[in-house]
Amino acid sequence: MQQKNRKFVFVLVMSETSVRLYQFDRTGLQQFPKFNYHKSPLDFLILLIGLTAADDEGCGFDTSILWKGLCRYMLTIDEKKAPLEYKLDRVIPSQAFTGRGTFWWLANDVRGTTLIIEETWRFADQQSGVELLDLIRGVDGVGEVLACEESFNTSQFRKPGLANTPVRPRVRSRIVFKGYENTIDKFKSRKEFLNGFRDAVAGAPYTSTLFFCWY
Amino acid sequence: MPLLYERELSSAVVDSGIKFPTSIRQYHARSRLAAFLKNSPLFDSDKREWRDIPTSPQQGLDLFEAIVTIFRAICSEFSCAKLTPTSRPRGLARTRSTETVNIERSDNSTYSLRATPAVIFTGTGPNFPLEQLQIHDPNLFCVIPLELEVEDDWDDVKLQAQVFVYAR
Numbered sequence: 001m002q003q004k005n006r007k008f009v010f011v012l013v014m015s016e017t018s019v020r021l022y023q024f025d026r027t028g029l030q031q032f033p034k035f036n037y038h039k040s041p042l043d044f045l046i047l048l049i050g051l052t053a054a055d056d057e058g059c060g061f062d063t064s065i066l067w068k069g070l071c072r073y074m075l076t077i078d079e080k081k082a083p084l085e086y087k088l089d090r091v092i093p094s095q096a097f098t099g100r101g102t103f104w105w106l107a108n109d110v111r112g113t114t115l116i117i118e119e120t121w122r123f124a125d126q127q128s129g130v131e132l133l134d135l136i137r138g139v140d141g142v143g144e145v146l147a148c149e150e151s152f153n154t155s156q157f158r159k160p161g162l163a164n165t166p167v168r169p170r171v172r173s174r175i176v177f178k179g180y181e182n183t184i185d186k187f188k189s190r191k192e193f194l195n196g197f198r199d200a201v202a203g204a205p206y207t208s209t210l211f212f213c214w215y
Numbered sequence: 216m217p218l219l220y221e222r223e224l225s226s227a228v229v230d231s232g233i234k235f236p237t238s239i240r241q242y243h244a245r246s247r248l249a250a251f252l253k254n255s256p257l258f259d260s261d262k263r264e265w266r267d268i269p270t271s272p273q274q275g276l277d278l279f280e281a282i283v284t285i286f287r288a289i290c291s292e293f294s295c296a297k298l299t300p301t302s303r304p305r306g307l308a309r310t311r312s313t314e315t316v317n318i319e320r321s322d323n324s325t326y327s328l329r330a331t332p333a334v335i336f337t338g339t340g341p342n343f344p345l346e347q348l349q350i351h352d353p354n355l356f357c358v359i360p361l362e363l364e365v366e367d368d369w370d371d372v373k374l375q376a377q378v379f380v381y382a383r
Contacts (some may be wrong), residue, residue, distance in 0.1 A: 002354055002383065003237075005342060009382040010359045011373055012280060015366040016272055021235050022375075024382035028227020029375065032235050038264040043234050045248045048286065049293050049357055050239030055301035056342045059358050066341035098218060098227050098383040115241055159231045 002104060004091055005065035007172070008157045010051065019044060025060075025119040027154045027167045028098050058196050060157075062172075074107065076174055079146045086115065100170075108177070114179030115146065122168040124153055140202055144178040155206065171211075224379060242298050251292055257285055275363030276309075279290055282363070283307055283334075306337035307361075310353045329379045332360035 008025035037044035057063050064075040071087055078084040078118055086107040088171040094101045102120040109115060122129055131150035155169040184200070187193035252258045259266050267281040286307055292298070296304040310331050330331075336359040343356050360381040366376070 003357070009372065011362065011378040011381050012359055012360045013364055013378060014278065015267055015275070015364045015369055016270060016278060017366050017371065020374075022229075022382075023236065024273060024379065028229070029224055029379065030229050030231050031375070032231045032233060034369075035234055038268075040234075041247050041252050041258060041265070042245060045251070045289060046237045046241055047239060048234065048289055049242055049295055049298075052286070052290050052305050053242055053293075053298035053302050054239070054296040055299055055342065056304070056358070057301070059338075061358075063341045063342060067344055068341065070345065078344070097379065133382070158229070159233060167227055196278045211382060 002093075003061075004093060006060050006156075007062050007152055008060040010059060012051070019047070021047065023157065024075070024097065024171050025154045025157050029157055030141045062152075072103065076117070077147050077149050079177075081147070084109065086117065088117075107176075116143070116179050118177065119172065120173045120175075121172050122152070124155070124169040124171045129175065133175065140147050141166060144181070145175060146178055147176040148185065149174045154163040167192065225373060226377065228281060243293060251289075254311070255268055255288065255292075270364055273367075275365055278363045279309055279334065285308075303338060303340050305358060306339075308335050308337050308356075310335050328377055330380060332357075332381045333363040334361040336361065364365070 008023055011022040011024070013020050013022070016036075017036050017038060020036050021035045021053060023030045023031040023032070035043060051059070061066055065088070066075070074086045074088055075083060076086065086105075086109055089106040089108065091106070092104040100120045100122065101117065104200040105119070107115045107117050120129070128149060128150060133145045133148065136142050148169055149171050152172040153169050154171075184193065184196045189197065234285070253260050257266055258264075265281070265285060267284065269281065270278050272278055290305070296302050310333065331354065335353060335357040337353070337356045338358040339356075362374075362378060362381070
């Protein structure tokens with residue numbers, strides 16, 4: 001997950017007699033039974049060939065985030081839901097492994113416009129953040145949402161039938177916000193600081209309602 | 216007070232009940248796999264054991280050479296990198312030279328959790344940084360971490376915590 005382009009991670013553990021596969025995603029850990037690879041060599045071969053033959057997507061990579069030369073790019077959608085590639089600059093990652101795992105990417109579109117892209121894993125049975133953000137679209141003092149995309153459900157990565165376990169599946173949500181110059185602590189004048197502070201206060205009632213619904 | 220990984224994993228561990236994910240497709244007929252086992256010098260069909268795997272390793276890394284030999288032979292025999300149009304060759308890199316380096320201390324763990332696995336399957340291509348960037352963190356090139364453990368030291372709870380750190 002430190003790679004910042006993972007949907008899930010397989011981890012293999014081997015001893016002189018046993019092998020066991022673990023799979024982590026934003027809902028936690030799915031562990032497969034430990035078995036003796038001397039006594040079950042066919043299963044060992046299937047496991048090993050399957051893991052090494054699987055492409056990056058099959059090994060848990062989110063292939064919409066990719067390296068090109070020295071830069072990283074993200075393939076997502078624009079405000080008209082057309083596919084668009086954003087150049088990624090910086091990222092503020094989540095420290096927690098399980099849960100929402102929110103990442104904030106500072107990005108640029110083809111015109112060089114600065115954007116902020118939020119990636120987060122909400123519970124699948126919660127109201128979509130896209131719908132909630134639509135409610136406050138255009139409100140003064142609230143960051144402008146340009147595009148939203150929802151993809152991947154953690155239940156896709158798990159054995160069918162495990163959906164009835166206490167683990168609630170999560171859906172990956174990606175929201176593109178209009179970028180603003182700087183954080184409030186980088187103000188250039190007292191007026192700029194007061195304007196930013198005023199906008200934050202004016203937008204707070206809307207966003208607090210939104211986040212109450214969302215979290 | 217529960218540790219960080221204990222809090223995160225406490226209610227989030229599920230036993231799949233199957234040996235490996237259904238997404239691990241069976242790329243070859245069992246008859247071909249059985250023929251490989253019968254003919255390969257790496258596997259003793261009579262004793263039903265992989266040859267050269269140390270029977271009493273002192274530490275997990277003692278298994279490294281034998282396991283790498285088996286992995287390379289299997290990948291070569293079954294052309295793993297060519298089984299799907301989008302597959303890419305996987306490397307296998309030894310990333311830890313001793314059992315005691317890279318202890319994770321960030322969550323005041325009572326366990327000695329390592330931050331780097333013994334071995335990693337590495338990848339190349341658009342999902343990984345270019346080599347020219349000279350990034351020295353092997354974790355960024357990791358596809359699948361592989362931990363080597365001595366059977367007598369195999370502790371499920373401790374291993375859950377350890378592999379959790381690798382995945383994180």
